Amino acid sequence: MRIIGVDPGTATTGFGIIEHNHGRFVFVDAGVITTPAGQPMPERLITLHTELAQVIRETSPEQAAVESLFFATNVTTAITVGQARGVILLTLAEAGLIAFDYTPMQIKQAVTGWGGAKKPQIQEMVKTLLKLSHIPRPDDAADGLAIAITHANQMVVSARPDRTV
Secondary structure, three states: OEEEEEEOOOOEEEEEEEEEEOOEEEEEEEEEEEOOOOOOHHHHHHHHHHHHHHHHHHHOOOEEEEEOOOOOOOHHHHHHHHHHHHHHHHHHHHOOOOEEEEOHHHHHHHHHOOOOOOHHHHHHHHHHHOOOOOOOOOHHHHHHHHHHHHHHHHHHHHHOOOOOO
């Protein structure tokens, strides 16, 4: 199954595409969509929509996962990232993809086995799980891959039949 993971942002949106078959992860693509800080928000959102739609067309994912928003203090950042997240969800829906949401803690838990993991630990596990020679850069691309891995792991857990003793 081909999965796209998306890490929302207005300045930088990270994405990662993996194949997941029979417990194996294979790297397909990863990168970032960037917009200039001085550009008006509507234009930034159009760029995000256009470029993400192009990535989807080029890579043909079958499943999609997006990081949920979590902001404890900065309301302004939460609003702008929320706008970007809305455009991402729309773009995925236009491509016929249902977006599954994962919190930062769920992503840390799924990738490293510990919900309190730090960014370098997550990046190292992404590298290891995908058998890459180096940690994907920039960080947002590695985050997109971590989100895709999280969804793949969740799909495996969800597919297991209930067992009784």
